[in-house]
Amino acid sequence: MRAVAPGRVVVGADFSEAMLRHARVKLAARAARGVGLLAADALALPFGDRTFACVTSAFLLRNLADLAAGLGEMRRVTMPGGLVAALEITRPGVRGWDAIFGVYFNRVVPLIGAAVAGDRAAYTYLPESVERFVAPPELARMMTRAGLRDVRYRRLGLGTIALHVGAA
Numbered sequence: 001m002r003a004v005a006p007g008r009v010v011v012g013a014d015f016s017e018a019m020l021r022h023a024r025v026k027l028a029a030r031a032a033r034g035v036g037l038l039a040a041d042a043l044a045l046p047f048g049d050r051t052f053a054c055v056t057s058a059f060l061l062r063n064l065a066d067l068a069a070g071l072g073e074m075r076r077v078t079m080p081g082g083l084v085a086a087l088e089i090t091r092p093g094v095r096g097w098d099a100i101f102g103v104y105f106n107r108v109v110p111l112i113g114a115a116v117a118g119d120r121a122a123y124t125y126l127p128e129s130v131e132r133f134v135a136p137p138e139l140a141r142m143m144t145r146a147g148l149r150d151v152r153y154r155r156l157g158l159g160t161i162a163l164h165v166g167a168a
Ligand SMILES: C[S@@+](CC[C@H](N)C(=O)[O-])C[C@H]1O[C@@H](n2cnc3c(N)ncnc32)[C@H](O)[C@@H]1O
Pocket: 013, 014, 015, 016, 019, 040, 041, 042, 043, 057, 058, 059, 060, 063, 064, 065
């Protein structure tokens, strides 16, 4: 954001202190300045209404205990006319490719996670959370119900990632 809009204040939030430590290391490696980080719950953001010109999330939504509430919070803290953008993993939704993706994600990823990261549980949770999560058209409808306008999405990464954008 600061690269395209210098002078803007950028704030990153996660409720995991461990993830915030990773973020601090990454920001330091990029010599990024003017980016604040804080521990915050996406279901109760510690910001006033209409604070930000743009609110984004990356791979957050499928982890929320209450998706509608999280979308409502993103909209609440966005200025009128500002944008809400959400990146999330999704099933490709194309017969054939969907099956291949399913085998890779449900069978291969947990094995790789166990071998490389030593954490099979985390890489079993990952495909399960994608499986449970709403498909892109339904997420677009939920964003609209949360009060966002002109919601659209496009698929990236061979259809496995969806980028949703809506206006507050
Ligand atoms: C898959 S990670 C993505 C992390 C980071 N956004 C990225 O793209 O690398 C999902 C993150 O969502 C965070 N998370 C889940 N529920 C949350 C909530 N209610 N409030 C804040 N963060 C939450 C987790 O702590 C975790 O760091």
